[in-house]
Every structure is written in structure tokens, then in C-alpha cells.
Amino acid sequence: MRMDTKSTTKREIIRLENISKSFYLSGGLEVPVLHNINLKVHEGEMIAILGQSGSGKSTLMNIIGGLDVPTEGEYYFEGKHVNTMSPDDLAEMRSSSISFVFQAFHLLPSKTVYQNVQMPLLYQRSFVGEYDEYIRHALKRAALEEEHWKKKPNQLSGGQRQRVAIARAIVARPQLLLADEPTGNLDSRTGDRIIDALQYLNKTYGMTIIIVTHDESLAHIVHRVVHIKDGYVHEEA
Numbered sequence: 001m002r003m004d005t006k007s008t009t010k011r012e013i014i015r016l017e018n019i020s021k022s023f024y025l026s027g028g029l030e031v032p033v034l035h036n037i038n039l040k041v042h043e044g045e046m047i048a049i050l051g052q053s054g055s056g057k058s059t060l061m062n063i064i065g066g067l068d069v070p071t072e073g074e075y076y077f078e079g080k081h082v083n084t085m086s087p088d089d090l091a092e093m094r095s096s097s098i099s100f101v102f103q104a105f106h107l108l109p110s111k112t113v114y115q116n117v118q119m120p121l122l123y124q125r126s127f128v129g130e131y132d133e134y135i136r137h138a139l140k141r142a143a144l145e146e147e148h149w150k151k152k153p154n155q156l157s158g159g160q161r162q163r164v165a166i167a168r169a170i171v172a173r174p175q176l177l178l179a180d181e182p183t184g185n186l187d188s189r190t191g192d193r194i195i196d197a198l199q200y201l202n203k204t205y206g207m208t209i210i211i212v213t214h215d216e217s218l219a220h221i222v223h224r225v226v227h228i229k230d231g232y233v234h235e236e237a
Helices: 057-064 087-096 113-122 131-141 158-170 188-205 216-221
Strands: 012-024 030-042 046-050 072-077 098-101 176-180 208-213 224-229 232-235
Touching: 012 057, 030 057, 030 208, 030 232, 046 057, 046 188, 046 216, 057 176, 057 208, 098 158, 113 131, 113 158, 131 158, 131 188, 158 188, 176 188, 188 208, 188 216
Parallel strands: 046 208, 046 224, 098 176, 176 208
Antiparallel strands: 012 030, 012 072, 224 232
């Protein structure tokens, strides 16, 4: 059953206004990818952006995450006009307010679990907390047992590595978590556990989460579903 949406009418985190995106090939040929997208996301929501490969969902995620810029339209994050941000401001937004969980875990094989989770804090210019407190808190929120914290990634199962990736993504306590096909490389049982972990973060801590996926079964565990096809979006009623 779909989550109740009564608790999600909170402050606006994301506002996309008439967002379009094109890429240009050599010779100036324009390839439109996104078309006139309007979307609002509020604090505490858990949303699925659902679409097949080539639908434009990864491009949309990259724009929301500040990794790419729209060709047309306006993007506001927590009321700030992202279009006008400098590269330094965008980097700070990504390091302090937005985090990513990717289908590929991107863990450093030579580092322990604890050290992998610490990495975002080391690169965040504005961080003023205690490393150990934040790291332990993130690992516990991602439900990874302490007995694994000193291990290297190759000593863990796929599901455990994904939990490390989640802990690393939330260690800086971001406003928004973007999960790109978080269960794509996992078997169904392990994938279900990862979705359980994301739901736990949303329900227990009110973390705003956007899951970008082609898996239609995830539509039943989120507040809202945004379908994207050929660069156009619509929401389920």
C-alpha cells in the first residue's frame, strides 16, 4: 500500500519550473532529453521517479542533484535559485545538502567501512562536528552492524556494501537523498532490505528521498510516483 501523504505537506525543498534539457552533438545537432518539466518536492516526502532506460530519468536526477544544469527553466532548492549559483556554491550544496546512492557502490576498496563513510566529511568545507559521532550515527541509521565497520568492502555482501553506501550518503545529514537504481545490482531479497532501510530513514528521521528507478514494484512504497517517458513527466493521481 502507498504511504499516507498527510505528513508530507511541509516546507518546499525542490521546485522545478518548465525545465527542459538538450544535448548538442558535433555539428550543432540538438538532442532534446527533457521537456517542460514542473515538479515540487516537500520535506519528508519519499518519491519514485519511474521510467525505462532512455526516458530521461537520470538526466532529471542529475539536474536535481546539481550535477547538470537545464537548458531552459528554473530550479530552486530550499528557496535558492540554483541556476545562478557559482561552481563553488553548487559544490557546497552537493556536499552539505544533497547526497547520492548509486547502483554501483563506488566504495574505496583500500579503505575500511568506517573510513569510506568518513570521506564526505573530510571534503566538506563547512563541517564543524565530531567525525566519530557522525560516522557512528550514519552507520547505525543504515542498519549496518558494528562488527563490520573495520572490514574492507570486499569482505562484505552486496547488501552490506549498499548499506555502507547509504551510510556514506547520509553521514553529512543532507536535506535530500537521491537513490539511483539502488537495488539494480542486488537479488530481490537483498534489494527488499535496502528499500526497508530507505523507508526507515524516511519514516524515522523524516529524510526526503527521491528514488530514480525502472522498478514498478517500488511505486507501492513511496508517497508519490512521477512517471517519465521520452522526457515528459506526469504524476499518478
